[in-house]
Amino acid sequence: MTDRVEVRRTAKLYIGGAFPRSESGRTYEVLGQDGELLANAARASRKDLREAVVAARAAAPGWSAATAYLRGQILYRVAELMEGRRGQFEAELADAGAQDPARGVDASIDRWVWYAGWSDKVAQVMGNANPVAGPYFNFSVPEPTGVVGIVAPADQALLGLVSRLAPAIVSGNTAVVVASEPHPLPAVTLGEVLATSDVPGGVVNVLTGRVAELLPWLAGHMDVNALDLTGCPPELAADAEIAAAENVKRVHHGPDVDPFDARAQSPYEITALMETKTVWHPMGA
Amino acid sequence: MTDVEPTTDLSVPAEPVMPAWEYAPAPESTEIVRLRERYGLFIGGEFVEPATGGTFPTISPATEEVLAVVSEAGPEDVDRAVRAARSAHDQHWRDLSGAERAKYLYRIARILQERSREFAVLESMDGGKPIKESRDVDLPLAAAHFFYYAGWADKLEYAFPHVEPRPVGVAGQIIPWNFPLLMAAWKLAPALAAGNTSVLKPAETTPLTALLLAEVIQQADLPPGVVNIITGAGATGAALVEHPGADKIAFTGSTDVGKRIQRATAGTGRRLTLELGGKAANIVFDDAPIDQAVEGVINGIFFNQGHVCCAGSRLLVHEPAYDELLDKLKARLGTLRVGDPLDKNTDVGAINSRAQLEKIGELVESGVEEGAQMYQPPCELPDRGFWFVPTLFTGVSQSHRIAREEIFGPVLSIMTFRTPEEAVEKANNTPYGLSAGVWTEKGSRILWMAERLRAGVVWANTFNRFDPASPFGGYKESGFGREGGVHGLEPYLRLEGRP
Numbered sequence: 001m002t003d004r005v006e007v008r009r010t011a012k013l014y015i016g017g018a019f020p021r022s023e024s025g026r027t028y029e030v031l032g033q034d035g036e037l038l039a040n041a042a043r044a045s046r047k048d049l050r051e052a053v054v055a056a057r058a059a060a061p062g063w064s065a066a067t068a069y070l071r072g073q074i075l076y077r078v079a080e081l082m083e084g085r086r087g088q089f090e091a092e093l094a095d096a097g098a099q100d101p102a103r104g105v106d107a108s109i110d111r112w113v114w115y116a117g118w119s120d121k122v123a124q125v126m127g128n129a130n131p132v133a134g135p136y137f138n139f140s141v142p143e144p145t146g147v148v149g150i151v152a153p154a155d156q157a158l159l160g161l162v163s164r165l166a167p168a169i170v171s172g173n174t175a176v177v178v179a180s181e182p183h184p185l186p187a188v189t190l191g192e193v194l195a196t197s198d199v200p201g202g203v204v205n206v207l208t209g210r211v212a213e214l215l216p217w218l219a220g221h222m223d224v225n226a227l228d229l230t231g232c233p234p235e236l237a238a239d240a241e242i243a244a245a246e247n248v249k250r251v252h253h254g255p256d257v258d259p260f261d262a263r264a265q266s267p268y269e270i271t272a273l274m275e276t277k278t279v280w281h282p283m284g285a
Numbered sequence: 286m287t288d289v290e291p292t293t294d295l296s297v298p299a300e301p302v303m304p305a306w307e308y309a310p311a312p313e314s315t316e317i318v319r320l321r322e323r324y325g326l327f328i329g330g331e332f333v334e335p336a337t338g339g340t341f342p343t344i345s346p347a348t349e350e351v352l353a354v355v356s357e358a359g360p361e362d363v364d365r366a367v368r369a370a371r372s373a374h375d376q377h378w379r380d381l382s383g384a385e386r387a388k389y390l391y392r393i394a395r396i397l398q399e400r401s402r403e404f405a406v407l408e409s410m411d412g413g414k415p416i417k418e419s420r421d422v423d424l425p426l427a428a429a430h431f432f433y434y435a436g437w438a439d440k441l442e443y444a445f446p447h448v449e450p451r452p453v454g455v456a457g458q459i460i461p462w463n464f465p466l467l468m469a470a471w472k473l474a475p476a477l478a479a480g481n482t483s484v485l486k487p488a489e490t491t492p493l494t495a496l497l498l499a500e501v502i503q504q505a506d507l508p509p510g511v512v513n514i515i516t517g518a519g520a521t522g523a524a525l526v527e528h529p530g531a532d533k534i535a536f537t538g539s540t541d542v543g544k545r546i547q548r549a550t551a552g553t554g555r556r557l558t559l560e561l562g563g564k565a566a567n568i569v570f571d572d573a574p575i576d577q578a579v580e581g582v583i584n585g586i587f588f589n590q591g592h593v594c595c596a597g598s599r600l601l602v603h604e605p606a607y608d609e610l611l612d613k614l615k616a617r618l619g620t621l622r623v624g625d626p627l628d629k630n631t632d633v634g635a636i637n638s639r640a641q642l643e644k645i646g647e648l649v650e651s652g653v654e655e656g657a658q659m660y661q662p663p664c665e666l667p668d669r670g671f672w673f674v675p676t677l678f679t680g681v682s683q684s685h686r687i688a689r690e691e692i693f694g695p696v697l698s699i700m701t702f703r704t705p706e707e708a709v710e711k712a713n714n715t716p717y718g719l720s721a722g723v724w725t726e727k728g729s730r731i732l733w734m735a736e737r738l739r740a741g742v743v744w745a746n747t748f749n750r751f752d753p754a755s756p757f758g759g760y761k762e763s764g765f766g767r768e769g770g771v772h773g774l775e776p777y778l779r780l781e782g783r784p
Contacts, residue, residue: 128771133429133752140755145760276741276772278743278755281747
């Protein structure tokens with residue numbers, strides 16, 4: 001046993017590629033299974049959330065215009081770097097009470113790889129040439145919807161989050177994530193992985209704090225295009241959906257299955273946060 | 286005044302390209318339509334009286350004459366219709382094989398083709414749209430829609446591989462007054478093909494073709510309760526939206542009402558698709574085939590009196606083409622024939638209702654007050670009925686109400702741009718995102734523009750084309766979900782993972 005004093009990490013927010021503390025100066029205690037203090041996580045405010053949406057919007061044009069091949073490689077790179085940090089993720093999942101932390105990390109890494117491969121296939125599988133009754137070439141393609149707000153599930157703090165985030169961003173959306181409130185540390189670490197994975201700053205923004213405090217502002221924000229409420233506590237969902245109507249947000253609830261279940265990953269999780277664009281052009285010599 | 290103002294003197298109407306032609310009246314006979322004096326609600330396969338006994342008249346917007354009296358469905362009637370749909374779904378329709386469901390839909394398509402003229406005339410009588418549009422657009426497309434989705438009914442597993450497509454259940458479907466029968470077809474065909482049953486509510490100003498469709502459904506021997514058609518206004522629609530037995534709500538109409546419906550269904554887990562308003566940009570570059578573009582722009586905004594959610598209501602003109610295009614548009618405007626919807630020569634029919642006429646008038650007034658320049662061709666309007674002269678506005682700025690709000694009438698707001706980037710920026714500068722038009726001979730520019738326009742449908746060198754195989758629906762506040770094509774099935778299916 002060395003007497004060296006460990007250098008602890010400060011658990012910060014991840015906004016626009018940077019790691020700020022909450023502008024509010026607030027933190028909250030993250031506790032382990034035995035009630036021990038794991039960290040003072042940043043408790044994001046309404047203003048932090050707005051900054052995150054601004055960053056996500058600013059990142060949207062570049063990310064959505066990146067080639068599908070490039071986005072696929074970047075998501076694959078996230079998986080690569082998660083492998084390098086697997087010890088840290090496993091420890092954090094163990095602290096969060098996971099029965100089999102290694103399995104959770106394996107599945108999370110594999111989920112990034114699975115969705116990475118969809119980047120240049122989703123338009124081929126879900127797009128169409130439409131045989132209209134007239135001299136027109138007509139095709140439909142899926143396109144990213146824009147900025148997606150994600151409430152990560154409270155349990156399965158890593159796989160639950162990755163299962164929502166990867167299908168959201170692989171198509172070119174950008175995201176504002178509200179991390180698991182009781183177990184935010186895997187999300188904080190994932191932010192650090194994303195920052196070094198060639199994912200452009202602002203594509204993913206991770207907020208830690210009180211879901212009940214942040215969600216109304218996320219749901220009502222006029223520059224957020226869609227909400228993934230799969231991880232949302234049921235008692236908060238109805239009000240969030242009401243707020244979402246203000247700018248006709250797309251509201252998605254993913255499959256109600258264990259994230260380890262094979263049904264938890266699907267190309268429909270990608271298209272749920274995409275638009276379909278149809279283009280017509282006359283044919284003629 | 287900006288530096289892009291037209292040199293044209295706005296006070297003088299442009300010369301028509303050709304000498305004006307006199308057209309002899311060419312009225313379509315209404316003899317083919319047999320109207321009842323009074324219509325009940327179509328519930329469980331038959332026409333029944335509403336529980337409250339409430340009724341309201343439906344009038345011809347061209348003559349203001351009462352065509353028939355229809356029933357007003359109250360909450361009790363809505364409940365009865367939803368229960369009829371539920372029982373038809375659970376006891377029969379859900380378990381019927383897709384191949385058998387398909388044959389019922391094929392029957393409906395065929396009967397619509399057989400009775401097409403009758404429907405077209407009635408559509409024009411009740412809604413005010415020109416007979417040539419109801420005859421050549423609404424009816425063929427409505428029949429085609431049933432025919433197209435009939436073929437999907439027994440092929441759903443090919444559309445959605447690796448998941449088990451299952452019907453959602455009972456669909457509550459609320460449709461608008463601009464394409465009454467066609468919207469009924471857009472709603473019913475995919476819902477039934479996917480194994481759902483339906484409670485359909487047509488708009489209160491245009492209920493008659495939906496009620497005639499009920500007769501077609503009887504003729505097709507559709508099992509009772511698979512399709513229920515209830516008439517009424519907003520309160521009837523609200524009762525349907527709030528009914529917990531409606532597993533899925535599909536709405537086409539205004540963005541304002543769409544938001545209310547989204548709030549009403551929030552937190553219920555019931556499915557929702559919305560096809561809402563639009564403020565589409567029709568973008569014309571200087572290299573466009575100008576004469577074709579003129580026809581496309583005119584069709585884009587004056588088709589169906591501009592009562593079209595995807596209407597090209599904002600014209601964005603490349604500055605070098607502005608003078609020529611404006612002259613040609615004015616000349617073309619002068620040749621539009623406004624009047625009797627049943628006259629086969631009519632281009633622009635009656636405004637659908639007095640309320641809509643007032644809304645158009647109010648917005649046009651705001652355009653004048655906010656400083657845009659209005660142009661209307663000389664135009665004689667009938668003495669009775671609801672009419673609005675085809676109207677252009679120039680000198681429009683993006684902040685004007687006529688550039689931001691959906692007018693849903695024959696009013697075009699014209700703006701200019703210098704670069705493709707500016708055209709995209711202006712086109713996307715709206716909360717709506719239903720459709721857009723691009724006119725240019727340059728193929729690479731079409732694709733570049735099409736990629737950047739935030740709209741569900743992009744028409745390049747054409748406008749207002751529709752087809753059952755082509756998905757239709759909006760981005761942003763124009764709604765979510767698609768109608769048409771394989772995409773149009775998804776809102777009516779649960780895609781469950783294989784166990």
